[in-house]
Amino acid sequence: MLGSFLYNWQTLIAGGLAVLAAAGGGLIAYRAGRIQADATKNSARKQLLANAKPICVLMPFDGVDPWDKRDALLSISEDSSRSQRFRVVELKCNLRNVGVGPALNLAIMFRFLDMNGYSTAPWDLSPLYPGDCRGEASHPLKIPVQILEGFNDADFSQIEGKLWEIVLLYKDVFGNQFYSVHHKSPYQVDKFSPSTAVPQPWVIFGEGQF
Numbered sequence: 001m002l003g004s005f006l007y008n009w010q011t012l013i014a015g016g017l018a019v020l021a022a023a024g025g026g027l028i029a030y031r032a033g034r035i036q037a038d039a040t041k042n043s044a045r046k047q048l049l050a051n052a053k054p055i056c057v058l059m060p061f062d063g064v065d066p067w068d069k070r071d072a073l074l075s076i077s078e079d080s081s082r083s084q085r086f087r088v089v090e091l092k093c094n095l096r097n098v099g100v101g102p103a104l105n106l107a108i109m110f111r112f113l114d115m116n117g118y119s120t121a122p123w124d125l126s127p128l129y130p131g132d133c134r135g136e137a138s139h140p141l142k143i144p145v146q147i148l149e150g151f152n153d154a155d156f157s158q159i160e161g162k163l164w165e166i167v168l169l170y171k172d173v174f175g176n177q178f179y180s181v182h183h184k185s186p187y188q189v190d191k192f193s194p195s196t197a198v199p200q201p202w203v204i205f206g207e208g209q210f
Contacts, residue, residue: 055099056106056128056168057203058182060092060137065202070184074110075160077142085147087156090140091166095125096133103128103170103178108143111165115155120145122169167210179210 060066060073077088089110097103107122123143128134135141147153166182183200 052101052172052174053099054097054101054103054128054130054170054172054178055205056095056097056103056170056178056180057205058091058093058166058168058180059096059133060094060202063094067186070186070202071160074164074166074184075140076156077140079142080156086144087147087153089143089145089159091135091143092137092140094133094136095128095141095168097128097130100130101172102130104173106168106170109167109169110145110159111167112155112159113163113165115158115162118151118155119167120151128170169210177208177210179206180204181206181210 058073061069066073073092075090075092077090080087104127106125106128108125109120109122111117111119123145145151145156147156164184168180168182170178172178180203182203186200
């Protein structure tokens with residue numbers, strides 16, 4: 001009788017342990033499946049974003065960095081006298097989207113580092129699709145600059161000799177923000193280290209808010 005009881009009890013325990021082991025194995029398998037599914041989903045999302053990423057850049061002199069001639073790429077247009085509120089800047093560059101997705105909400109702005117870091121208001125441009133380009137050295141891009149209290153005619157007349165940055169702002173089809181910053185001088189003061197002059201490529205790219 002006692003032997004039968006012990007046998008039944010051991011059988012019950014063994015069965016319970018088997019059920020727990022099966023449940024634990026199922027839970028581990030479920031979690032592993034979820035991790036794999038999430039990894040696959042994230043990978044697919046990253047691939048989708050990568051396949052829609054725009055990359056906008058100003059390309060002077062057939063895409064060759066002019067180095068010591070960057071200062072000739074920006075000039076004051078003769079059209080500047082046509083409006084009381086706006087002046088016009090000419091860019092002797094080719095604006096191109098070398099990415100794989102359209103550049104939406106595309107805008108351009110200018111920063112003058114030795115004029116208290118003054119930044120002009122972004123000027124809207126029409127979308128730029130992959131491979132599209134605008135402007136060239138013989139037919140420069142003409143960009144209006146608004147004359148305001150903090151940036152008047154006297155300031156505007158000096159911009160050709162000032163240290164400038166040309167910034168392109170744009171978004172992809174998912175609303176992610178990007179920027180491209182073009183530097184006048186190969187050696188200029190870095191905005192994060194004002195006391196240090198560091199080598200600057202013609203353009204640097206970034207994601208997020210500029």
